[in-house]
Amino acid sequence: MQLSKGGTRMKKVGKLFIVCLATMITLCGCDQGKQNNEESQIKENIDRAEESKYYLSIRGVDVRIGSKLDETIEKLGDDYTYFEADSCAFQGKDKIYTYGSIAILNYQAEEIDYIATIEIKDDLVSTNEGISIGSTREDVINAYGNEGELTETSIMYVSGNTCLKFIMKEDKVNYISFEIAK
Amino acid sequence: MKKRIVICSLVLIILWAILYLEQRLVVPKYQRGVIEGSMVEEYYREKLDHEVLFVGDCEVYENFSTIEMWNDYGITSYIRGSSQQLVWQSYYLLEDALRYEKPKVVVYNVLALKYNEPMNEAYNRMTLDGMKWSFSKVNAIKASMLEDESFIEYVFPLLRYHSRWSELTEDDLKHLFSKDYVTHNGYYMRVDTKPQGDFPSPPVLEDYTLGANAMEYLQKMVDLCKSNDIQLILIKAPTVYPHWYEEWDAQVVEFAQKNEVSYINLIPLQTEIGLDMSRDTYDAGLHLNTQGAEKMARYFGEYLIENYELTDYRDNELYAKEWSKKVDFYNDMKKQQQDELEKYGRLISFGVNAIK
Numbered sequence: 001m002q003l004s005k006g007g008t009r010m011k012k013v014g015k016l017f018i019v020c021l022a023t024m025i026t027l028c029g030c031d032q033g034k035q036n037n038e039e040s041q042i043k044e045n046i047d048r049a050e051e052s053k054y055y056l057s058i059r060g061v062d063v064r065i066g067s068k069l070d071e072t073i074e075k076l077g078d079d080y081t082y083f084e085a086d087s088c089a090f091q092g093k094d095k096i097y098t099y100g101s102i103a104i105l106n107y108q109a110e111e112i113d114y115i116a117t118i119e120i121k122d123d124l125v126s127t128n129e130g131i132s133i134g135s136t137r138e139d140v141i142n143a144y145g146n147e148g149e150l151t152e153t154s155i156m157y158v159s160g161n162t163c164l165k166f167i168m169k170e171d172k173v174n175y176i177s178f179e180i181a182k
Numbered sequence: 183m184k185k186r187i188v189i190c191s192l193v194l195i196i197l198w199a200i201l202y203l204e205q206r207l208v209v210p211k212y213q214r215g216v217i218e219g220s221m222v223e224e225y226y227r228e229k230l231d232h233e234v235l236f237v238g239d240c241e242v243y244e245n246f247s248t249i250e251m252w253n254d255y256g257i258t259s260y261i262r263g264s265s266q267q268l269v270w271q272s273y274y275l276l277e278d279a280l281r282y283e284k285p286k287v288v289v290y291n292v293l294a295l296k297y298n299e300p301m302n303e304a305y306n307r308m309t310l311d312g313m314k315w316s317f318s319k320v321n322a323i324k325a326s327m328l329e330d331e332s333f334i335e336y337v338f339p340l341l342r343y344h345s346r347w348s349e350l351t352e353d354d355l356k357h358l359f360s361k362d363y364v365t366h367n368g369y370y371m372r373v374d375t376k377p378q379g380d381f382p383s384p385p386v387l388e389d390y391t392l393g394a395n396a397m398e399y400l401q402k403m404v405d406l407c408k409s410n411d412i413q414l415i416l417i418k419a420p421t422v423y424p425h426w427y428e429e430w431d432a433q434v435v436e437f438a439q440k441n442e443v444s445y446i447n448l449i450p451l452q453t454e455i456g457l458d459m460s461r462d463t464y465d466a467g468l469h470l471n472t473q474g475a476e477k478m479a480r481y482f483g484e485y486l487i488e489n490y491e492l493t494d495y496r497d498n499e500l501y502a503k504e505w506s507k508k509v510d511f512y513n514d515m516k517k518q519q520q521d522e523l524e525k526y527g528r529l530i531s532f533g534v535n536a537i538k
Contacts, residue, residue: 165388174386
């Protein structure tokens with residue numbers, strides 16, 4: 001039995017409609033790729049937190065970039081000064097926990113806080129390799145080697161997900177931070 | 183053959199209509215909670231010109247009451263602000279505004295000069311999606327896009343937001359074709375109070391030089407104003423967090439002197455302005471509340487009328503009629519917020535936690 005012309009026409013329109021419907025359904029699904037990429041980046045950052053050789057040990061706790069903030073704070077204790085500020089249009093919240101000479105800053109991903117930055121604010125605390133504010137450029141290089149990125153105003157070392165940064169002033173360490181490596 | 187063409191055309195029209203409706207449905211409406219995404223497009227609803235135009239980030243749209251400047255001085259102003267508005271976005275928004283009007287004065291808040299490169303997709307969308315299509319919008323998008331963004335997603339926002347199907351709310355249907363005003367000529371109102379506390383000490387920077395890209399766009403803004411015979415005023419809002427380094431301030435002072443434009447750092451003038459940061463801020467010192475924004479408007483408005491040839495439009499029938507509606511809307515919202523504070527101890531219809 002052959003289809004009438006009208007029947008053939010309707011068959012073509014039907015096929016076109018199905019293609020359009022499939023396109024719309026596909027569009028609804030393809031953003032999953034972007035979301036999965038973000039999730040895997042977060043997971044990768046957390047996994048890499050254990051790989052970096054640069055972290056700060058304080059009070060018997062290893063404080064690492066990319067690790068969960070709440071878990072670290074629980075181990076460090078509750079004698080901190082806390083500051084928080086909403087980002088513009090409430091796109092996240094800046095949180096800073098200060099334990100005397102150390103400040104720990106967050107970043108948020110899917111409403112969970114991770115450690116983004118660790119700052120050493122004075123010479124009462126030194127890095128695990130013994131460098132503190134006031135150490136010389138030579139001290140830093142002796143402790144960490146020549147492989148870092150050296151400029152007149154800073155020395156930076158990268159390992160895993162962490163960038164260890166020494167800001168220099170008149171050839172002495174003026175500021176120390178652990179940050180997310182770019 | 184003709185019938186085939188007609189049928190195909192009909193199918194295409196129907197498909198376009200479906201996609202158009204789907205796009206309107208899934209694009210965020212920014213009508214409750216996070217309303218900042220509605221700010222840029224509200225400008226196009228203005229019926230009359232403005233003699234003063236502000237551009238910049240939340241340090242302008244939360245710190246200057248445009249209605250107070252009208253009430254006290256008859257100044258017509260608009261704040262083309264948005265969240266984390268980057269300097270190139272400010273430039274292109276200004277360029278875009280000049281297609282519709284030519285203000286006498288443009289005010290730009292300099293905090294955003296600390297950002298030299300594209301930062302955040304969410305903020306990009308909030309600033310750029312509301313712009314009407316023009317070369318300014320095209321260039322703003324190209325200057326703002328992060329690596330994983332694509333231009334086509336700005337042309338067809340459906341490609342970016344289609345997964346919002348699972349997040350649709352009543353607001354998405356209610357505001358499918360029209361939106362409510364969320365600002366007062368660009369000013370974002372918050373009457374609540376949260377006193378300023380201590381801020382953490384700012385980090386030491388490796389390099390305090392303001393980025394070349396940022397300064398290039400500031401220069402373009404200066405040149406755009408000069409070529410249009412517009413007076414540009416650079417300001418730093420009177421709030422102290424995020425930190426505004428002395429080193430940055432010195433560079434802006436030098437830039438302003440070199441380009442013969444005014445620059446006012448309002449931070450040291452808090453007392454002169456009459457600000458009391460235990461009462462004039464709603465978020466512990468990051469931004470002023472309405473009480474503080476009105477003080478800022480009175481101070482800055484006086485500066486404007488003393489130094490620039492602005493018109494007092496309160497006696498102009500056309501402007502007075504239009505602005506009386508704006509004043510009523512402002513007073514209504516102020517009362518609504520004050521009533522909520524009295525009844526609930528906090529705002530429930532405004533801010534990120536708005537529930538009705």
